[in-house]
Amino acid sequence: MEPSVTPAADGSVVRRGVWRTLRRRPAFWVCLVAVALLAVVAAWPAGFGGLFGGGDPYDCDLLESAVGPGPGHPLGTDLQGCDIYTGLVYGTRTSLSIGLLTTALALGIAFLVGTTAGYRGGWADSVLARVTDIFLGFPFILGAIIILNSTGDRSVLTVSVVLAIFTWPTMARIVRTSVRQVCDAEFVAAARAMGLRSSRIVVRYVLPNALGPTLAVATITVGGVIVAESTLTFLGVGLQAPSVSWGLQLASAQAQFQEHPHMLLFPSLVLSVTVISLIALGDMLRDALDPRGR
Template structure:
């Protein structure tokens, strides 16, 4: 009984140390000007996606064909699109699909990869073989081609269908990373001590293994959010993403490709996509550097 109590007390101490470590991590991140700036930009994009009316009161679907492809004008800083709709309003409202797909797919991918990686790394044998072989099958498929084929077979493509297909094809990489990290954690002293006194496996995974193995997956997932923004735009540009009347940066790219005499149709969505992608990448780099034990010394 005393050994079990000692293990539970050590768990409490480790949890307190982990909380302190998280505070130190936050302080280290806030000391990086590029992290703060990119976080503000990302939060602005989130707010833009959640409440677009804060940024524009113009209806993005109110159009005047007489103003088709015209440049900037008073009250219309981005000009007009092909149908004469205010392009600033269209770009603002186009943030919602891109942000929603990238964030939901990233969070969902992190959770799936974390759970499957924990199970595969902690339970060698049948569980590991089942998960790893399934991942190998998905790894053998060319990613973008698989996405195009699957989405092209779906008649009505919504945001949630696109997110589901991305999750279906993207989790193996994160699972492999989590699995390899769990292998290095599962034989550490605190895990062996908890296992020796009969602590349930799920408690060990939740209290000991996951907090000590999640850092590489978290950094990789943060870096990948920006790539998902571009992926949504690519899929919509290729005609297998969101469908009209949905407004997104990818659909604006598709229209801009056919009207090269109106460069503003390309410049503005490209600028927003690039800014959001680079911001997420810098945030991911900052988190990865802060979580690197060598850099924390």
């Protein structure tokens, strides 16, 4: 017989409190709608009758190079005569894919390392803490540049894996702290006294209660990863043509800002809205999970 699950153990009361806090904030709904729209655009870039850009991002005409916004090209064209709007739509899939894949990979490593360190303690905690410190000692962008420069393939998967290598340590520390706090709870002590296996205790009681703070940080991480990918691509060490991404659009427009500001303005605007929405969602979720913020 397992110990009775208290409201703190199953998290239902906490989830209801978090939802009540979030739904009263207009900024939450604005950011949520923005992120949901971007997700739809990424999932169906040419769907809904071409509403989100049914054209071909590689269909370019040099005769229409650097044309400003107008009929047929609502956001204008770039130097190669490619439609900027279509590039932004297809770049949404690339940027969100890298952001989500990197965060998922980093989250998986963080849960494995953080849960082991927090639940086991002792020598396992000490060893994993030192490993985490080693990875934290590498400068994020510099480390990514060094690794990407040494690889021939700079696909979405490659960039995601490289970014995940430098992203997981921060989340691992948060998981470790949350797990240690949960392990001190009475329902975990009762489960141990009942003789339940460690794996069942972790899955049934520890992880569900340590998940909230980590997911809040993960939401913020998606925005940070999108910025990092765009920065690396802008510097010439990230994605490369024929890939379509916001970073590539920014890189090709940097020298044309004075003559053709629209080439830099629109990709920058979309990137900023995406990152701000994701980071704001993460901040609001983190505040809502804090009892002092409800």
